[in-house]
Amino acid sequence: MTQKVTLIATAAMGIEAFVAREVKALGYENVQTENGRVVFEAPVSAIPRANLWLRTADRVKLLVGRFKAYSFDELFEQTKALPWEEFITEEGEFPVVGKSVKSKLYSVPDCQSIVKKAVVERLKKKYGVASILKETGAFHRIEVAIHKDEVLLTMDTSGSGLHKRGYRVGQGEAPLKETLAAALIQTTNWYPDQPFVDPFCGSGTIAIEAALIGQNIAPGFNREFSSENWHFISSSDWERAFEEAEDHANYDQPLDITGSDISHDMIQIAKSNAMEAGLGDLIQWKQMQVKDFHPKKDNGYLVANPPYGERMGDKPEVEEMYRDLGVIMRDYPSWSVYILTSNESFESLYGKEATKKRKLFNGFIKTDYYQYFGKHVK
Structure with missing residues (x-):
């Protein structure tokens, strides 16, 4: 055909x-x-x-x-x-x-x-x-x-949804879809030679997607598709596609990606997911509260899907985290910050109006993607 x-x-x-x-x-x-x-x-x-x-x-x-x-x-x-x-x-x-x-x-x-x-x-x-x-x-x-x-x-032609990359062996209560995580990263101007941090990493999806993008690894390399057995798509088309994916991957690209979370269990899950993705030690994982986050380098990117505080008991704690993050990032003007949340008070809690805002759906939850562009330091 x-x-x-x-x-x-x-x-x-x-x-x-x-x-x-x-x-x-x-x-x-x-x-x-x-x-x-x-x-x-x-x-x-x-x-x-x-x-x-x-x-x-x-x-x-x-x-x-x-x-x-x-x-x-x-x-x-x-x-x-x-x-x-x-x-x-x-x-x-x-x-x-x-x-x-x-x-x-x-x-x-x-x-x-x-x-x-x-x-x-x-x-x-x-x-x-x-x-x-x-x-x-x-x-x-x-x-x-x-x-x-x-x-x-x-x-x-796909079989399982394309967000199922094949690396997620564990997840948290409200996992972010891999496809949305990739979109959050693609919104930024991040390059693989710049620091990248997710201080609310959960099961590690954003950091793992950043590593895949950073090394130009095809997101579907680790899974199967229902159309692989269709007679009108030649096996050579599939072979060429997988060869192209292998040829274009840049496994030698050094990365400075960190995922941190307050939960020890989530860090262990994130590590397992990264290993399953074949990313091994490429990502640094740390158990840490957001208020203990202090960048060591300039011109970094912080991309996160923090808790939204939708459950009443969680709201004060979550809003305190937003305030802590705002106070910390004030001292790092070269960093760009990207936060996805349904909390409509985010800007006032963070203490700064976003450079840009984008409406997105995280599953069925209506959210805003708050984007703060850093002032680049040479």
Whole structure:
């Protein structure tokens, strides 16, 4: 299969611009940014490359069809008219999942069932199968997503969400998604030769993502993808993608990355996660309260997702930490500080108005990303 395909990289709200930038950096053009997704045309070889390299996308989906449907008959006929045999072999397994928002066809189980029947009918006709399809082969998850009567039919090429890098062996109570952590870092102007600190590191996600970015290690290098067994993507495309990832990694890049946390248990978890990521001793881990943090170098970057104080009992303690951090960082004007929190009083507690603010969702929590740009010292 040599023709181009249309791919959709899904993204959390507010992260779409980061995903679009990453897609363009991979060399793909005709990139369109929509709510919650980035759509682009590319050769089939982009499926391995996008899955391996996209740090901020949730999944990579293959677009099979896009059309309007106001009745179950229209949904059935238009689904059946699509070239499913190009993507699914006679033995292929293809469960259908679905969602529907603000559409005439609002019953998701019915939509799933109709799409399944339409694909079965198309494949049976194309493969000359009179009885049932065995579905013992490669796995293809089809999704029918209907929004305002527009139907999007896709196949998930990723399998587990792309935030599952394969290194998280342990986590805290409210772990930050790896994809959002990567976006927080990409917002900054940090370069790998500059100090990088997360003083609320929890299970270490931000520091680990910074190390992966710092050494240009593909975030998907340590995991598998559901499309690795798809017949129309050649094994040589996958081999080339993994070779490219290996060739572009800069394992010799020295890093000055520190993660600290008040909890001894979280530091042990962070260490284990870093080892699992193959980053070994590249990151320094310290059990420490934030008020004991004092930078030793200039021009550093502090990026953190501290506790938000959402539970009533935690609020005074969390707000005290924000005050402590503000007092400390006043003495280090060359440092840039980036804090993600849902606490709307953060600026007054920290004692300074942010240079820039960005609205982001951490899961379902509405947060602000407060950015304080440091004055660079030569």
